Amino acid sequence: MQYRELSVPGAFEITPKQFGDARGLFLEAFKAGPFVDAVGHPFDLQQANCSVSAAGVLRGIHFADIPPSQAKYVQCLRGAVLDVVVDIRVGSPTFGRWDSVLLDDVDRRSIYLSEGLGHAFMSLEDNSTVMYLCSAGYAPDREHGIHPLDPTVAIAWPTTTRDGAPLTPQLSPKDEAAPTLAEAEAQGLLPTMEAVSSYLATRRDEAKYARTGQ
């Protein structure tokens, strides 16, 4: 299992080792040790989600108020999605930057997004099945969105499926009505880098105390 930090700090691509045999294959989908080594504190599992999406479905860009926000460890069990992380932390040196990982049933990668980051994905084929672990329970009143087609963020969403068929983005009414990044910032909805850093420092201190007693 290999962790690679993306160009948005706090987000990682995780590539598992797959063991194929006559029966099929096996892989470790999540492991606590490598996670702590890469991220600096344990993953606090509070909820696991699953969504199934037709080709072209575009979910996000979503984020939750901090503290505690909601960190996510995402994988695609069937089909393929382009999974995107957006730096929406006001004061971050990489504010507004996005990065992506192809999650599919071939390489079976995961992406981890720490607290305070924006998350979105587009399904690249029918029935793409995404499973993700969350560090906090769903709190609808604390969830927010940014329009995934905001031209300032300018995410390069795929225009075709893996087979080359054209894709039309399909958004929920809630995501269609979401503000741009600039509007969300003006409305005071975005997390600050300071709040994120302070929350993560507490998580790391707690983890160190649990390990060493000091």
Ligand SMILES: Cc1cn([C@H]2C[C@H](O)[C@@H](COP(=O)(O)OP(=O)(O)O[C@H]3O[C@@H](C)C(=O)[C@@H](O)[C@H]3O)O2)c(=O)[nH]c1=O
């Ligand atoms: C996210 C969520 C939704 N729901 C319900 C609310 C609603 O009726 C239905 C669909 O919700 P949404 O339209 O918000 O689903 P969706 O657009 O798939 O939202 C998800 O998008 C991705 C990108 C994320 O990062 C997730 O955290 C989550 O925000 O499911 C829950 O009961 N629990 C949950 O944790």
